[in-house]
Amino acid sequence: MALIRPRTLPSRSPTSSPAAKSSAERPDAMRVLIHNDRPEPLRERLLELVPDVEVGLCDSYDGLVTATQAFEPEVQFHIRFEDKPYPVEAVFDVPGLRWLGVGGVGVDHLGPWDPEAITVTNGAGVASEALAWHVLGSIIALTLKYPLFARRQAEHIWAWQDVGHVWGKTVCVVGLGHIGRDIAKLCNAVGLRVVGTRANPQPTDNVDQVFGPDGLHKALAEADYVAVCTPKVPSTIGLIDGAAFAAMKPGACLIDVSRGGVTLADQLMAALDSGHLAGASLDVFDPEPMPDDHPIWGREDVMITPHSCATFEGWELKALEMFADNLKRLKAGQPLFNVVDPVRGY
Structure with a gap:
């Protein structure tokens, strides 16, 4: 956890800028800027x-640049909502801004920052249960060939087809952070054996065997299903490559x-x-949005969701509530939780 010393900025008149609408001014109150395409419900909460x-x-x-210049926030909370580069200059170049709270988990859109100048926290844990259910749902859907049957239904084709089963199978969780541990918990609860990887291997609840980064391919070799939930940092870009696929069991699903x-x-x-993998479920892609002419769109063995499995109804308010808990800690002079290391990326 990181300790930020609370401080009060000089009082000033509320801005009339439409880019930074302010609540009623409170003398000596800490100034918090909410950056989201639907910010009003978040402000109220x-x-x-x-x-x-x-x-x-x-x-x-x-x-955002105009808003931060006009409002002079000490704290900013934001959730990404546009498919274009995030205006990091509106965060890291703002005098007086000490803490950026990111509502989601990923911070790769921010680029590097100086942790001595600004603290960045994320929303790790907010959507981990939703992601775990998505992974389990994908395991079931791929095993029972739902994508194939959906395609045949659209084409009005009634054709018998063998399907697989889930019981007694093994899932490998690549990245046993908040999300990975919730995936392990849910998969273990329905009878799947769980192995996984984490940067610092240690015994982990609901996981039969934990491997370090250098044991990735050994972990993959044991799995019928591979759930990838590691952060995107330099060491994980291209992590699941041809060698990783070759290490997986024949007939495995990603x-x-x-x-x-x-x-x-x-x-x-x-x-x-090649038939080495039986199927895949992708909620993320590079680039995003996925090009409409990409050949993966037409595959019957691939399920595609547009980076949406974590955006369940009410998730933004849940992320805001986690931020509010941290804000209370800041005001009380207590260390913040979910502080992101800019080198590790999580």
């Missing part, structure tokens, strides 16, 4: 939980809920074409 703050709003990427670029799509398709 934040003020219910932490009423003694002044809240500014910004609902676009283009307006489920990727990490970040685009961790799995190499061309080598995934080669493994599917």
